[in-house]
Each structure stands twice: as structure tokens, then as C-alpha cells.
Amino acid sequence: MPHGQSETEAPTIAHLGVGAFHRAHQAWYTDRAAEVGERWRIVAFTGRSATQARLLEARGGRYTLVTRGAEGDCFSEVRSIRAVHDGAERAPWEQTLAAPETHIVTLTVTEAGYLPGGTASTRLAGGLAARRASGAGPLTVISCDNLGGNGDVARDAVFDAAMRIDHTLADWIDEHVVFLSSMVDRITPRTTDADIDEVERATGIRDEGTVVTEPFSEWVIEDGFAGPRPAWERVGVRFTRDLAPYEQRKLRLLNGAHSLLAYHGLLRGIGDVASAFGDPALRDLVEEYWTVAAESCVLPRGEVEEAIAATRVRFANPRIRHLLAQIATDGAHKLPVRIVPVLDHALRSGADAAAPASVIAAWAIAGGHSPAEIDALLDGAGRTAAAMRAAIGRELRRLEEDPVAAATRVEPVRS
Structure with a gap:
């Protein structure tokens, strides 16, 4: 002073x-x-x-x-x-x-x-x-x-x-x-x-x-x-x-990956982010998601890759116990801004849409959500809405047949 x-x-x-x-x-x-x-x-x-x-x-x-x-x-x-x-x-x-x-x-x-x-x-x-x-x-x-x-x-x-x-x-x-x-x-x-x-x-x-x-x-x-x-x-x-590109990066790379780990992790009986990220299958799915999500971000590629690298370190920290059940709440409001734009970009660009589509499918199964509730998430999606429904449908069928998720699945929790 x-x-x-x-x-x-x-x-x-x-x-x-x-x-x-x-x-x-x-x-x-x-x-x-x-x-x-x-x-x-x-x-x-x-x-x-x-x-x-x-x-x-x-x-x-x-x-x-x-x-x-x-x-x-x-x-x-x-x-x-x-x-x-x-x-x-x-x-x-x-x-x-x-x-x-x-x-x-x-x-x-x-x-x-x-x-x-x-x-x-x-x-x-x-x-x-x-x-x-x-x-x-x-x-x-x-x-x-x-x-x-x-x-x-x-x-x-x-x-x-x-x-x-x-x-x-x-x-x-x-x-x-x-x-x-x-x-x-x-x-x-x-x-x-x-x-x-x-x-x-x-x-x-x-x-x-x-x-x-x-x-x-x-x-x-x-x-x-x-x-x-x-x-x-x-x-x-x-x-x-212009703050919008930074908000977009956070929503799609950090928050979107959080949602992926939350819904898929809960289906596998996992309780927190570090444990979910340590699961080899979920880690691979997150990396697949980041590949698609990165392409949807408007910031320079170097900044996007730097953000992904930092997020890997954050997710792997076992001493910060970030609960998946907490992240999974209010998915009906979170997924339209975190996941739907990534899925839309993947379908428009011809990229593999399985990872973002699987987040919505896992949300539906984990929370017991109906097809009408899935449609509500896609409200306003425009001409890719039908392709989104098809991609989500494929992931729903795959998850329902997944023996690991089926063995550990708990009762649906509305989110």
C-alpha cells in the first residue's frame, strides 16, 4: 500500500x-x-x-x-x-x-x-x-x-x-x-x-x-x-x-468431456472423475471425443491442444475427488450447449460422430430418459436433427449390449 x-x-x-x-x-x-x-x-x-x-x-x-x-x-x-x-x-x-x-x-x-x-x-x-x-x-x-x-x-x-x-x-x-x-x-x-x-x-x-x-x-x-x-x-x-471462443472451448472440451465421463462412468459403477478417466475404455472414448470437439472450436489449434493437455492432467488428479453424480445433474440443460454443437459439427463435417452421440445415449440410459426427452435436447438442431437421432440410436443399441455397463448398471437417476 x-x-x-x-x-x-x-x-x-x-x-x-x-x-x-x-x-x-x-x-x-x-x-x-x-x-x-x-x-x-x-x-x-x-x-x-x-x-x-x-x-x-x-x-x-x-x-x-x-x-x-x-x-x-x-x-x-x-x-x-x-x-x-x-x-x-x-x-x-x-x-x-x-x-x-x-x-x-x-x-x-x-x-x-x-x-x-x-x-x-x-x-x-x-x-x-x-x-x-x-x-x-x-x-x-x-x-x-x-x-x-x-x-x-x-x-x-x-x-x-x-x-x-x-x-x-x-x-x-x-x-x-x-x-x-x-x-x-x-x-x-x-x-x-x-x-x-x-x-x-x-x-x-x-x-x-x-x-x-x-x-x-x-x-x-x-x-x-x-x-x-x-x-x-x-x-x-x-x-x-471477444469472450465467446473461450466460453465455447470450455463448454466443449472441459464440460463436454466431464459429461461424457459422468454418464458413461455412472453406467459402469464409477464414482469420480479421476477413476473414470483411469478406466482405459473411457479414457479412449474421451480422447476420441476431444478429437471431434477440437475441430468444432474456433480458437487456434495450438491453444485448443494446450487446453486438452491441461485437462488431461486435471482429470487424472486423484486427490481432487470430483463426483460424477454431481456433474451428471441437470443434463437436460447442460447437454444442448456442451454436446449437441459438437455432434452437429461432426455430422456436418463428415467426422466420426460416435463419441458425442454416445454421451446423449449414456445420459438417456443412466437417467431413464424417453425418446421425447432426447428430441427435446435436439430442439433447434435444424437439418442435422434426423442424423443426430440416428447416431444416438446406434449408440443406445451399442450401450444396451455392452456387457461391462450391463453388469454394473444401477437404477436410473434422473438428471
Whole structure:
């Protein structure tokens, strides 16, 4: 912090939704950026529960980050969160957004937080009303939730909330607030009592705010800030004018392969990603899928191959137990954006469509889904829809005859 500058005068990021992912991701990047540039502070607010505020307050916002690699754990202390509040406390939230030192708001409020009338959008609109009243100037809002075009989603939700408060507030927001999308990626499993015990043994500190995460991390942010920002680009954050190719790459290469392992793994009685990726038949199927999915991505081939190589390492890490049952949930909404475009591209280009088609077939069998539900996934597929149905049908017949899957198959679980 510059000489003579007080803590409250430091450039500030207000964050709404201070859960484990924020602390493994945006707060971690901000802490690292302080080592190579100006120190920014985060004033954090909880989303739906005050529990995180109580945990962080115990150590003044500091917490231990356990980076769990295949060979062992690394421990670091993250200090970028300098104040933390219960998100239900209106006064500190509005005071923070009204302060001229606050230049950025980041959000991790889940998809539900952006629904019409949602608490998060209402809070943000109220905070922006306080900023307008204070004359504090422009502000940048960055959504860090796992939604395509999340900045646009946030803008629409906040405009809707602002119109319910005062239509002139929506006009002011349009002129003074920039909403940016970002693509975020870092697996952050739930912290257990055993993790907290391990931190105490290693550091001598009983840290109830401990966060566990994987070594890999990625953050790509749409450029166009309304004001200053941390030196995130010096610690690995990428800025781009076009986020869509990066969202596409993540959906098709990472999330698509996750879905493949989830549904095929569950059919074989496997419980987590590392175990599924360690199965030779499933590993081969993932590699086959990546060959097809890579061709559907618009980023340069070198970047795509680099992403696949990183994903291989992530999937093989046995110490990050990413449960297949968790990944398999809500497949009816996930597969149309993860798998259907890859299948469509394969059929249009004349590539082998078996691997992407098999994901939908495995979803149908694992969840007991009907032909009508498969058709619903393909809604809007256009002229390749019939070819998709045929490819999926072939994979359904193959899976039904697979003796390994048949021997370990459990009762269908709707997903």
C-alpha cells in the first residue's frame, strides 16, 4: 500500500457472494496481483448465508488456500479480503458501492441470483442507487458465474431491478456502469474437517475458513473497464474483446468431456472423475471425443491442444475427488450447449460422430430418459436433427449390449 494511504483509501473491489470459489479464484488472483502491482483490497459480502462472514471475520479476512496437486498439498495465506459483511446488511453494502475508492464489483451469486426479482440483482441496483447519490463516478461490474454471456445476464437483471426502483436509475446505470462477462475455471471441492485438521498440522493455525482447490486456474475477462483495475494480466488473467471462443472451448472440451465421463462412468459403477478417466475404455472414448470437439472450436489449434493437455492432467488428479453424480445433474440443460454443437459439427463435417452421440445415449440410459426427452435436447438442431437421432440410436443399441455397463448398471437417476 502506498506510503500515507490508509486501508480504506486503497482501491477497492466489492464482491457479492463470498463462497469458496471466489476465495480460490478472484480473491487469489487479486492477492497475487498485489505482489507485482498496486495493492487492491476486497470488501466481501455473503450471498444467502452469513456463515462465510463469521468464518472470515475470525482471521480478519485472511484464510488458508490448500492447492491440492497429485503429488501433495501446498499451503498459502490469501490476504486480499480486507473486510467481510453479511450480505443482508444494507448499510455497509451501500456505503462500499458509494465510495469513490470502489472501482469494481465482482459477482459469484449462481444462476438463481440473476432471476427476475432475485436478491442479488436487487441488492446491486440498491447499491448503484447509493453510488449515483454520492456522485462517485463510473463503475465496472464483472460476473464470475458459470453462465454464457454472464455480463449481459447481469446487466439485464440489474436493469430490471433498477426499473422497479426508479426508471431514471436505469438510465444512470446505462451511462455510468459497465457490465463485463468473464469465463472462470477452477475446481473447488467442499472443505472437510480433515482438510482443516491438515492445515492445523502443517501451519499451526486452526483455520475454519480453509479453502481447497486444484492447481489449475483460468480467468478470461471481457475488456472495456470503466476505470482502473488490478494488474491481473501479470498473474495469468487474459483480457479479450471477444469472450465467446473461450466460453465455447470450455463448454466443449472441459464440460463436454466431464459429461461424457459422468454418464458413461455412472453406467459402469464409477464414482469420480479421476477413476473414470483411469478406466482405459473411457479414457479412449474421451480422447476420441476431444478429437471431434477440437475441430468444432474456433480458437487456434495450438491453444485448443494446450487446453486438452491441461485437462488431461486435471482429470487424472486423484486427490481432487470430483463426483460424477454431481456433474451428471441437470443434463437436460447442460447437454444442448456442451454436446449437441459438437455432434452437429461432426455430422456436418463428415467426422466420426460416435463419441458425442454416445454421451446423449449414456445420459438417456443412466437417467431413464424417453425418446421425447432426447428430441427435446435436439430442439433447434435444424437439418442435422434426423442424423443426430440416428447416431444416438446406434449408440443406445451399442450401450444396451455392452456387457461391462450391463453388469454394473444401477437404477436410473434422473438428471
